[in-house]
Amino acid sequence: MDFRDSPAEADFRGRLRAWLTERAGTFPAAGDDEYWARQGEWHQALYGAGFFGVSWPREYGGQELPPVYDVIVDEELAAAGAPPRPSLGYLVVGLGRHASKELQQRFLPGMIDGTQRWCQGFSEPGAGSDLASLTTTATRDGDDYVIHGHKIWTSYSDVADWCLLLARTDKDAPRHRGISAFIISMHQPGIEQRPLQMINGVTTEFGQVLFDGATVPASQMVGAPGEGWALAMTVVGHEREPSTLGYSARYGKLVRQMAARFEGAGADVPEELGWAAVETEMLRLHVRRRLSEQLDGLSHGPEGSLDKLLMTWVEQSVGHAALAVGGVDDPDLLSAYLYSRAQSVMGGTSQIQKNIIADRILGLK
Amino acid sequence: MDVRLNAEQRQLRDAAAKLADDLGPASVAELDDANRLARLERAVAQTGWRSLRSDGASGVEVAIVAEEFGRGLVDVPFLGPVLADDLGRHVPLGAEPTTIAFNERAIDARGAARAAAVREHAVLTAPVGALRSGADLTRTGAELAGALQQAGQLGAESASRWQALALAATAADLVGAARGAHALACDYAKIREQYGKPIGGYQAIAHLLAEGLALIEGSVSVLRHAAWAVDEADAADAVRAARIAKIYCARTARTVCETAIQVHGGIGNTWECLAHVYLRRALTSTGLWPVTIREIADGLS
Numbered sequence: 001m002d003f004r005d006s007p008a009e010a011d012f013r014g015r016l017r018a019w020l021t022e023r024a025g026t027f028p029a030a031g032d033d034e035y036w037a038r039q040g041e042w043h044q045a046l047y048g049a050g051f052f053g054v055s056w057p058r059e060y061g062g063q064e065l066p067p068v069y070d071v072i073v074d075e076e077l078a079a080a081g082a083p084p085r086p087s088l089g090y091l092v093v094g095l096g097r098h099a100s101k102e103l104q105q106r107f108l109p110g111m112i113d114g115t116q117r118w119c120q121g122f123s124e125p126g127a128g129s130d131l132a133s134l135t136t137t138a139t140r141d142g143d144d145y146v147i148h149g150h151k152i153w154t155s156y157s158d159v160a161d162w163c164l165l166l167a168r169t170d171k172d173a174p175r176h177r178g179i180s181a182f183i184i185s186m187h188q189p190g191i192e193q194r195p196l197q198m199i200n201g202v203t204t205e206f207g208q209v210l211f212d213g214a215t216v217p218a219s220q221m222v223g224a225p226g227e228g229w230a231l232a233m234t235v236v237g238h239e240r241e242p243s244t245l246g247y248s249a250r251y252g253k254l255v256r257q258m259a260a261r262f263e264g265a266g267a268d269v270p271e272e273l274g275w276a277a278v279e280t281e282m283l284r285l286h287v288r289r290r291l292s293e294q295l296d297g298l299s300h301g302p303e304g305s306l307d308k309l310l311m312t313w314v315e316q317s318v319g320h321a322a323l324a325v326g327g328v329d330d331p332d333l334l335s336a337y338l339y340s341r342a343q344s345v346m347g348g349t350s351q352i353q354k355n356i357i358a359d360r361i362l363g364l365k
Numbered sequence: 366m367d368v369r370l371n372a373e374q375r376q377l378r379d380a381a382a383k384l385a386d387d388l389g390p391a392s393v394a395e396l397d398d399a400n401r402l403a404r405l406e407r408a409v410a411q412t413g414w415r416s417l418r419s420d421g422a423s424g425v426e427v428a429i430v431a432e433e434f435g436r437g438l439v440d441v442p443f444l445g446p447v448l449a450d451d452l453g454r455h456v457p458l459g460a461e462p463t464t465i466a467f468n469e470r471a472i473d474a475r476g477a478a479r480a481a482a483v484r485e486h487a488v489l490t491a492p493v494g495a496l497r498s499g500a501d502l503t504r505t506g507a508e509l510a511g512a513l514q515q516a517g518q519l520g521a522e523s524a525s526r527w528q529a530l531a532l533a534a535t536a537a538d539l540v541g542a543a544r545g546a547h548a549l550a551c552d553y554a555k556i557r558e559q560y561g562k563p564i565g566g567y568q569a570i571a572h573l574l575a576e577g578l579a580l581i582e583g584s585v586s587v588l589r590h591a592a593w594a595v596d597e598a599d600a601a602d603a604v605r606a607a608r609i610a611k612i613y614c615a616r617t618a619r620t621v622c623e624t625a626i627q628v629h630g631g632i633g634n635t636w637e638c639l640a641h642v643y644l645r646r647a648l649t650s651t652g653l654w655p656v657t658i659r660e661i662a663d664g665l666s
Contacts, residue, residue, distance in 0.1 A: 001368055001425060001593050009366055068366050259665035274662030281609050286586035292368045309579040355568065357575035362551055364565030364574060 003288060005072070012065075013072050019049050020080040027082045040159065043086045043114030046073075052085060053112040056092055060108035068291050071249075075284075078249035090238035091118055091164060098181070098223045098231040107162070107183060119160035119186070121151040121209060122232060129352050131166075131232060132175050136211065138167035138182060143218055145169070145182065147190070147211040153346070157207040158193045160186045164235075165216070166228050179228035183220040190214035200338040239347045240304030248311050251318045252280040254336060258325045276321035279314040286310060302360035305353040312350055315343040368589055374429060381430045384408055385437025393637050396440060396502055406441045406476075415446040419454050424530050424595025428537035428588060435541025435650070436548075438642055440503035444538060444650075445473030448531055449481050456481075456488040456517030465531075466491060466509060467653055474507035482513055486524045489513035501649035502642050525600035531654050532607035533591040538650040539611075539618040540584045546618075546625035546643035547577045553629055564628070573624050580617035587613050605664075608656045615651040622647050 005013055028038045046052035047061075054069045056062025063069075073085055088111060095104055095111075110116030127134040136149020147167055157163070163184050170178035190213035196206045222231055255277050262269045290307060319340025326333030344350040358364040370378065388405040390396045413420065414430050427447055434443050445464030452458060458481060464473050466480035471493045474480065481490045494510030519527065551574055554565030564570045591610035594603040622644035626633035633640045 001371065001374075001589075002597070003366065003368055003590055003593055004597075005366055255665075262666035265666075269662040269666050271658045271662050273665060274658040277665055278609055278613050278658075278661060282583045282587045282613055285590045286583055288366060288368050289586040289589055292366070295367060295369065306579045306582050309576070310583050313579075351568075351572070354572040354575035357578055358565070358568075358571035362565070362571070362574055362578065364551070364554055364571045365563070 003285075009068065009072060012069060013076060016051050016073060016076045017080070019051070020076060020082055023082070024080065027080075039083070039086060039156065040114055040117055042083050046085065047113045052114070053088075053092075056112060057096070060092075060104065061112040066291075067294060068288075071287055071291060074249040078253045081253065084250060086114070088112070088118065090235045091120065093238045094164065094231050094235040095222065097234050098227065099183075100222075103183065103220070103222060111162075116162060117156060117160045119154045119157040119163045119209075120235070121154055121157075121163045121165035121184075122235075123153045124150055125152055129349055131236075132179070132229065134166060134168065134179065136165075136167045137171070138165075138169050138180060138216070140169075140218070141215070144215040145218060145221070147182075147184065147214045147216065149211050151209045151211070152196075152206075154207050154209050155205055157186070157209045158195065158204065162186060163209070164222070165211075166232055169225050169228075173226060176229045177226045179232070180225050181222040181228040181231045182216045183222060184214065184216040188214055198339070199341065200335040202335075202339075236348060237301075237304055240308040240353075248280070248283055248314060251276070251315060252284060254318060255280050255321065258321060258333070261325065270321065270324035272317070272324035273321040276314075276318045279317045283310060283314045302356050305348075305356040306361075308347065309350060309353045309357070312343045312353075315340045368593070370425070370429070374425060377426055378429045378433060380412070381414070381433035382437070384412070385433050385439050389434075389437035389439050390503070390639075390642075393502075393639060393642060396642070402441065405439065409439070409441050409443065415443060416450045417447055418451040418530075423593075423597075424533055425589075425592045427530065427534050427595075428592035431534045431537035432541040432544075432588070435538035435646065436545040437541075438503050438545060438639070438646065442473040442475055442477065442504070444504070444534055444653075445471070445477065445480075448527070448534060451527055451530055452481050452483070452488055452519075455519050455523050458488075458490065458516065463490070464493065466513065469509060469513075470497070471507040471509060472653060473504045475505050477507070480507075480509060481516065483519065483524060483527060484513075486519045486521060487515050488517045488519060490516045499649070500645045503646050504649065522600045525604050526595060528654070529591070529595045529600070529603035529607040532604070532611045532656070533588065533595055535650045535653050536584075536588050536591060536607070536610040536614040539614040539647055540581065540588050542643045542647040542650070543577075543581050543584060543614070543618040543621040546622045546640055546647075547574070547581060549639055549643070550574060550577070550625035550628040557630075570628055573628060577621045577624050580621055584610075584614045584617045608661065611654070612656040612658060612661060615647075615656070618647040619644070619651070 051073050053061060054063045054065045055067045058064050077084055095108060111118055122131060124134050138145040138147050163186055165182045165184050166179055168178050169180040192210040194208040195203045196208060197203045258273055259269060319337040322333040322336040328334055388408055395401055417427050448465045449463040461478035462476050463479045463481055464471050464477035466482040471480035474493050477493045479490050480493050481488055491513045492510040494508035496505050496507045499506050554570050555563050557564050587610045591607045594606040625640040629638050629640055632638050
């Protein structure tokens with residue numbers, strides 16, 4: 001058992017730290033509109049330097065390193081105040097597991113190197129937690145499918161080149177079996193973008209997308225007709241995998257920054273900040289344990305829901321600390337607090353995670 | 366970076382779990398079963414786990430046994446003797462069974478002749494007097510029969526590592542108590558029926574138990590690091606890691622034990638239900654070398 005870096009891990013961390021030091025002061029701030037606008041540029045810079053997609057297959061531009069290297073990237077990005085690692089792992093795994101070789105070869109390299117931007121068209125206004133009730137339709141027309149429907153919570157949809165879309169291809173099939181998945185181009189008529197402004201004021205992260213007659217070649221269906229649900233379950237399962245929790249490394253940084261305000265200030269550090277420090281440290285260690293367990297070949301199962309729940313509690317405890325430290329008059333800390341409320345909703349609500357834990361791990365029915 | 370238990374550690378965990386399952390109290394009534402207690406005492410004495418440290422074992426092994434003994438409500442001494450054994454590596458404590466004194470009381474004192482305490486870097490000892498029952502129904506404290514007398518001196522590093530071990534071992538006991546209480550509640554939720562179906566099938570109950578499991582998983586992770594750090598990190602970092610583990614595990618254990626009482630409904634509030642035995646044990650382990658969030662918050666700036 002060793003919580004320290006191996007020599008190879010330490011070398012990787014050292015190279016990354018040096019690369020980040022060179023670029024200090026040039027990063028867009030994470031979590032605001034500027035960051036979301038420049039995310040593609042950041043993705044390509046990280047990839048070009050050998051620090052993005054490192055755990056993915058070489059065939060598609062990865063380095064096939066163990067997932068712990070992704071965590072090292074997350075930690076160092078957070079420590080340097082750099083933007084987080086673009087969150088794509090679940091799409092890579094989704095296509096890696098369900099798409100044909102031909103589609104993988106065509107789309108994965110550009111997804112991983114950041115030259116092609118992606119969004120995910122799953123949720124709809126009427127299909128949130130109950131995703132299988134989605135009503136967007138894909139109707140066969142010659143070699144194409146024609147799409148009609150309304151998607152929501154599609155992150156980066158306004159800058160995306162491609163969308164991994166779920167649509168109903170068979171309205172008579174049982175509802176889980178009538179859904180198919182497509183890779184559809186976002187650069188065409190019949191697609192309307194409507195931004196959403198979140199409660200902290202950010203407008204560029206989430207959008208709504210209206211499809212009204214956009215088309216997708218039948219050859220860009222992922223898997224067979226009716227196999228969209230299986231892909232969706234892979235993707236949402238991996239949205240919760242431990243290496244994606246590394247994103248939360250930045251909360252440790254925020255805790256330290258908030259604590260620094262009290263140095264020599266003569267005021268007590270709020271207890272909320274003490275708890276946020278304990279929680280962020282717990283999550284840092286939890287990610288290490290879960291990634292180590294993956295070395296045994298344990299696949300991502302319902303345990304991801306435990307990780308997601310823990311991550312949510314951590315982010316929201318940091319949010320409460322931000323509120324305790326900054327009150328409502330500090331715009332950055334208020335924004336961090338407000339943004340933290342979304343964590344128990346996005347990627348599957350906490351209530352859905354608890355349903356999964358109770359049903360599939362605890363066997364409560 | 367690889368924080369898995371190794372094969373020997375997994376074997377130790379399985380052996381400690383089996384011993385606790387076979388001979389620990391399966392009901393409140395069994396707490397008073399002198400035959401069972403005698404067999405449990407013989408079995409634990411045979412394992413040699415009370416002298417893990419002088420046998421060269423790391424904090425991880427101590428935590429593994431402490432966690433399984435907490436989970437199984439093992440009601441013969443382990444925590445006190447194993448911490449005294451660690452001190453005995455640095456200061457001669459003699460051959461008599463020795464436990465630890467905390468706040469002028471011997472803890473986990475059944476069968477102990479002497480108790481050792483650490484004050485700053487000094488190790489002090491006193492004879493153990495009359496047993497005194499307390500909140501914990503599984504571990505019995507005792508009066509000290511005389512004043513604590515200096516027996517020796519620890520180096521600064523040994524004193525810090527001992528503090529880290531004491532915090533990590535009590536955190537492990539807390540994780541075990543939480544796991545035991547949670548398992549008890551899950552079992553009950555599967556058999557207790559209301560409105561024609563098991564209560565675990567209702568989200569109101571299921572979500573409480575799901576939250577409990579997430580809290581336990583977080584606790585296991587933070588404990589694992591603290592137990593490793595006892596011997597492998599800088600002494601100051603080991604204490605810091607142990608304090609984080611202690612406060613996190615203390616909070617989660619109390620929540621999970623309270624949930625176990627709630628899930629059992631009225632029965633959970635009766636003496637006969639084991640849920641309060643877990644809660645009492647957890648509260649006792651929380652009170653040994655307690656860590657407050659005020660201290661953690663003050664340590665940030």
